[in-house]
Amino acid sequence: MIELFSANTPNGKKISIMLEEINYEYKVTKIDLNKNEQFKDEFKKISPFSKIPVIIDHKENKTVFESGAILIYLAEKTGKFYDIKNRLGVKE
Numbered sequence: 001m002i003e004l005f006s007a008n009t010p011n012g013k014k015i016s017i018m019l020e021e022i023n024y025e026y027k028v029t030k031i032d033l034n035k036n037e038q039f040k041d042e043f044k045k046i047s048p049f050s051k052i053p054v055i056i057d058h059k060e061n062k063t064v065f066e067s068g069a070i071l072i073y074l075a076e077k078t079g080k081f082y083d084i085k086n087r088l089g090v091k092e
């Protein structure tokens with residue numbers, strides 16, 4: 001199961017859209033940016049720059065931050081929306 005730490009912003013939404021598109025089971029933990037929850041020590045353990053979005057892949061025990069990195073992680077995990085041949089350094 002994927003846990004998405006997010007807020008109602010474009011960077012947050014794009015991960016929700018991806019999770020819906022790949023039809024992956026996930027839960028959302030809301031981070032209230034207006035209450036500065038992104039600066040809490042507990043959150044900074046998974047997001048060192050105090051930004052959403054972040055995901056924890058509980059099955060793999062992996063944390064990923066930065067929306068682009070999250071999108072690639074999910075695409076590679078599911079084989080959808082990303083051709084591994086396009087990855088830098090991968091030779092055919």
Ligand SMILES: N[C@@H](CCC(=O)N[C@@H](CS)C(=O)NCC(=O)O)C(=O)O
Pocket residue numbers: 009010011012033038050051052053065066067068
């Ligand atoms: N490059 C980052 C940007 C993330 C980002 O700017 N997140 C904003 C919301 S869209 C945020 O967490 N802002 C809180 C803050 O800066 O205190 C990404 O693509 O994930």
